[in-house]
Amino acid sequence: MSNLHMNKTQHWLERLIPLPFFIWYMWTLVQTAWVSDDAFITFRSIENFIHGYGPIFNIGERVQTFTHPLWFLLQSLANWGIGLWRDNPLGSSRLYYMNILLSAAASGVTMLVFWFWGAVESKNAVLGLVVFTLSKAFMDYSTSGLENPLSHLLIAAFLAFHLTHKQNNFSRLYILSSLAALAATNRADLLLLFLPALFHLFLASPARLKALAVLAAGFLPFILWEAFSVFYYGFPFPNTATAKLNTGISLMRAAQQGGHYYLNSLTLDPITLFVIFSAVIFRLIKGDAFKKAMISGILLYLIYILYIGGDFMSGRYFTPPLIVSVFLLLNPGFHFPKIYYPALALVIIIGILPIYLIPGRDPEFIANVSNLKDFVDDHGISDERNFYYGQMGFLKNLDGSPATYKGEWIYQAAYPIQVEQVGTLGVAGYRLGPNVHVLDRNALADPLMGHMPLEDKENWRIGHYRHIIPEGYIETLTTGENRIADPAIARFYDKLRIVVKGDLWKRERFIEIWNLNAGKYEISH
Numbered sequence: 001m002s003n004l005h006m007n008k009t010q011h012w013l014e015r016l017i018p019l020p021f022f023i024w025y026m027w028t029l030v031q032t033a034w035v036s037d038d039a040f041i042t043f044r045s046i047e048n049f050i051h052g053y054g055p056i057f058n059i060g061e062r063v064q065t066f067t068h069p070l071w072f073l074l075q076s077l078a079n080w081g082i083g084l085w086r087d088n089p090l091g092s093s094r095l096y097y098m099n100i101l102l103s104a105a106a107s108g109v110t111m112l113v114f115w116f117w118g119a120v121e122s123k124n125a126v127l128g129l130v131v132f133t134l135s136k137a138f139m140d141y142s143t144s145g146l147e148n149p150l151s152h153l154l155i156a157a158f159l160a161f162h163l164t165h166k167q168n169n170f171s172r173l174y175i176l177s178s179l180a181a182l183a184a185t186n187r188a189d190l191l192l193l194f195l196p197a198l199f200h201l202f203l204a205s206p207a208r209l210k211a212l213a214v215l216a217a218g219f220l221p222f223i224l225w226e227a228f229s230v231f232y233y234g235f236p237f238p239n240t241a242t243a244k245l246n247t248g249i250s251l252m253r254a255a256q257q258g259g260h261y262y263l264n265s266l267t268l269d270p271i272t273l274f275v276i277f278s279a280v281i282f283r284l285i286k287g288d289a290f291k292k293a294m295i296s297g298i299l300l301y302l303i304y305i306l307y308i309g310g311d312f313m314s315g316r317y318f319t320p321p322l323i324v325s326v327f328l329l330l331n332p333g334f335h336f337p338k339i340y341y342p343a344l345a346l347v348i349i350i351g352i353l354p355i356y357l358i359p360g361r362d363p364e365f366i367a368n369v370s371n372l373k374d375f376v377d378d379h380g381i382s383d384e385r386n387f388y389y390g391q392m393g394f395l396k397n398l399d400g401s402p403a404t405y406k407g408e409w410i411y412q413a414a415y416p417i418q419v420e421q422v423g424t425l426g427v428a429g430y431r432l433g434p435n436v437h438v439l440d441r442n443a444l445a446d447p448l449m450g451h452m453p454l455e456d457k458e459n460w461r462i463g464h465y466r467h468i469i470p471e472g473y474i475e476t477l478t479t480g481e482n483r484i485a486d487p488a489i490a491r492f493y494d495k496l497r498i499v500v501k502g503d504l505w506k507r508e509r510f511i512e513i514w515n516l517n518a519g520k521y522e523i524s525h
Contacts, residue, residue, distance in 0.1 A: 017122040018115050021129035025111055026104075028133050029142050033100050033394035034385050036313075039145025040403060040426035041444065042066045042075070043095045048434065050080040051409045055232075057429070057445040058437045059411050062500045064238040065425075065445045068147030069225050070186040078102060093401035099145050100394050106149035107142040110156045114327065117160035124330035127344055131326055134351025136269035137315025138322055140385040143394070147186050148316065152323050154183040155193070159327040162197075162290065170214045173201055177218025184222045188237065192304055193320060196296035200289055234499035234513045242450035243443040245308065247465050248457055254309035257462055260379040261310025265318055268383065271351040272318050276302075279325030291328050298324055312463035313384045380461035403427040409434055416478045437477055443467040447500050448493050451523050492521050 041057070045066055049055045055072065057065040066072045078098050111129065119125035132138050141148035158179040165172050180194035198215065205211035216223075226236050235242070265273055280298060283291045298321045305317050375383040391402050411434040419437045422428040425445060429438040442464050443449035449467040454460060471485040476493070484490040498512045515521060 014122050015116075018125040018129055021126050021133070022111055022115060025129055025133045026108055028139055029104060029107055031395065032139050032385065032389075033104065033143040034140075034389050035096055035099055035143070035145035035392045035394075036384055036388055037392075037424050037426035039099060040430040042068070042072055042145070043099075043426075044430045044438075045072065046076050046079055046095060047405070047409045047430075049076050050083060051411075051434075053411055053434065059434055060413070060501065061437075061447065062233050063445055063447050064229065064233045064235075065240060067238050067240055068150075068187050069229075070182060070221075071147035071150050074150065075099060075102065092404040092406075096397070096401035096403070100143055103143040103145070103149040106153045110149070110153045110323070113153070113156040113160050114323075117164050118156060118327050119330045127347065128326045128330045130344065130347055130351070131271065131275055131322075134347065135272045135275075135319075135322060136354070137265065137272045137318050140314075141316055141319050144316075144385065146316070148319050150186050151183060151190060151320055154179055154186060155190075155320060155323050156327070158183065158194070159294075159324065163327075163331055168201075168204060168206075170205075170210065173205065173211060173214050174218045176201065177215045178221070181219040181222040184219075185225050189301075189304060190320060192300040193294075193297040193324060196293040196300070197290060200293040204289075230513065230517075232504070234509075235517060239447060239450055240444050243446075243467065244463060244465060246450060247454055247460075249309070249454075249460070251307070255306045257309035257379065258306035260377075261305065261314075261317075261381060261462075264377055264379070264381045265315050268354060269315050270354065271347065272315060272322050274350055275329070275347075276318065276321050276325045279329045283328050287328070294324055294328055309462050310381070312380055312382055312461060314381050316384075380464070403431060405431060405433045407433065411435060415480055417480070419474055419477045439469075439474070439477070441466045441469070447496055448473065448489075451492070451496075452489075453523075489523060492523055495521050 042065075045055055045057050048057070048059060049072075053059045054062065055064070055076075056062055075095070075098065079094055082094050082098060111132065114128055114132075115125045119128050138152075142152075143149070158176060161172075161175060161179065165175075177198060180191070180198060183194065184191045202208065202211050202215060230236050233239075262273065276298065280295055283295045287295065301321050305311075311317050375387040390396060396402075414435075417437050418435065419439055420432055421439050421441065422432075423441065425438065425440040425442065429440070429445070432438055439446060439449075441455075443452070449469060452467045452470065455466045455468055460466070470489045472483040472490075473493075475481075475483040482490055482493060482497075484493055495512050495516065498506075498509050499516060502509045
């Protein structure tokens with residue numbers, strides 16, 4: 001009995017070895033916690049939603065400007081709940097602080113899931129926690145206000161559940177497909193990571209027809225959101241996707257920009273891609289069918305990053321494949337006693353060197369915003385956290401949110417509508433409040449401009465595509481009357497307006513939803 005007790009004690013002491021590294025990760029998260037400008041795009045929609053105006057950006061116009069429905073709904077629920085608190089201690093800063101709290105909670109739970117159910121063995125957990133902490137991309141987007149922390153948690157839950165539930169049955173398939181569906185509802189392009197694995201599980205099922213039904217049932221969250229999106233907004237994908245993908249830029253040019261995105265990450269944050277590529281190579285050579293399927297998902301996702309030209313936020317798109325890679329490399333069945341310490345040393349060296357070689361890798365570094373070269377490279381890819389930390393960093397704003405709306409969030413409908421053009425949509429748009437129609441040149445929140453050609457197809461910044469504002473369009477928004485000069489664009493807008501502003505249940509609206517999604521009225525570029 002005594003020996004049994006000693007063995008249990010020894011087991012739990014060994015399990016606690018990663019604790020200092022978990023604390024290090026959480027300490028670094030607090031040091032680097034921030035909220036991006038893009039998060040305030042979602043904040044404005046949350047304010048409108050919880051105040052009864054709908055999940056929209058500009059009141060009176062049904063346009064989805066957030067790319068993360070599940071993250072949007074989670075924040076909305078949390079902020080609605082705290083809004084019921086009569087003596088709300090967060091005041092007008094509740095969105096900012098609640099976002100950081102939810103991000104930190106999701107990130108912390110993700111690390112615990114990896115520690116206890118992903119790596120299982122303490123040595124592997126230590127190595128994984130070191131990777132996550134030293135990865136600039138992963139730490140930057142463990143907060144940021146964007147959906148990454150919730151994506152990380154859902155990916156970790158998917159992989160941990162698969163690793164700890166080996167029996168191939170329909171209950172397991174349902175839970176795995178549900179987790180994949182929730183991740184896709186959080187961000188649709190994450191489907192690429194899961195599709196090969198889900199296809200493998202489907203093929204491995206003894207009754208494929210039933211397995212197909214189980215998969216469909218598991219995907220109900222995603223299916224229901226897409227059905228709502230088409231019904232309410234008129235389109236299956238957010239307006240931001242239309243604005244960023246409907247550019248007329250050639251595939252070759254986009255892929256070239258995507259290549260620059262990879263090179264930028266290798267320069268600022270080499271450990272992230274090093275771990276991803278290591279997992280791809282190792283698990284393609286030595287891995288079971290499921291792991292190879294997950295590697296296929298990583299490859300699909302990496303190709304997708306090239307296809308869309310990457311992003312303007314350095315490293316942001318690499319965090320989902322990174323967490324998959326760490327799980328696949330450091331799972332319970334992976335033992336490498338002879339190379340463990342060299343591997344740990346290599347990870348630390350690759351992770352730490354950029355901190356001393358590249359300005360801005362120190363968490364305390366504040367970029368000089370008067371000098372763009374401090375944080376934006378020649379290809380428009382920026383070190384977003386370093387740019388915004390001085391204004392949006394958690395430790396810099398302990399006394400209140402750096403951006404709030406001064407006043408009650410109450411809409412007062414009146415013509416003429418005040419229309420304001422802004423450069424960046426987030427903080428600027430949020431501060432203007434509910435009674436201003438915000439128009440940004442990048443067309444993220446405008447249903448018509450996203451369909452318009454770019455001002456200049458040769459000179460653009462990734463993720464910041466300036467679309468043409470049709471002549472007469474601002475007058476149209478101001479007066480509510482179609483004053484667009486170009487007859488073809490005016491006709492297109494008449495159809496579009498039925499969808500985004502018309503009666504939700506009108507038969508004509510459903511017809512135009514079909515016509516617009518089928519490309520019947522597309523504007524030629």
